[in-house]
Amino acid sequence: MLGITVENADDLRELIAKAAIEGEVIQQNSTEFGQLYKVDWAISDRESTILRTIWEITSVQSSPRLISAFIK
Numbered sequence: 001m002l003g004i005t006v007e008n009a010d011d012l013r014e015l016i017a018k019a020a021i022e023g024e025v026i027q028q029n030s031t032e033f034g035q036l037y038k039v040d041w042a043i044s045d046r047e048s049t050i051l052r053t054i055w056e057i058t059s060v061q062s063s064p065r066l067i068s069a070f071i072k
Contacts, residue, residue, distance in 0.1 A: 002049070002071070015043060016069050019051050034058035040072065 004012045023041030030036075037055045042048075050072040055064040 002043075002046075012069075015051055016053055016066065018044075019053050019069075020055070020064070023051075023053065036067070037064070 002012070002015075019039055019041035023039035025037050026040050027038040028035060033056065035057045037057070039053045039055065041051050041053075043051055051069065052072040053069045054067040056067050057064050
């Protein structure tokens, strides 16, 4: 769908970084491990394509950790 390959994996990293900053938190859950955040972001040049990322923040580590990223 996005044409991401090993050769251009940095493009995916850039999209995920943009999604983390510009995306909308659509759901927040508490688990035994910490807080989970679902973030949706419309990819700039593909308005109908939504990148969903899931982030975790634990009591031990306050920096968000990427759990998953996929096209919704």
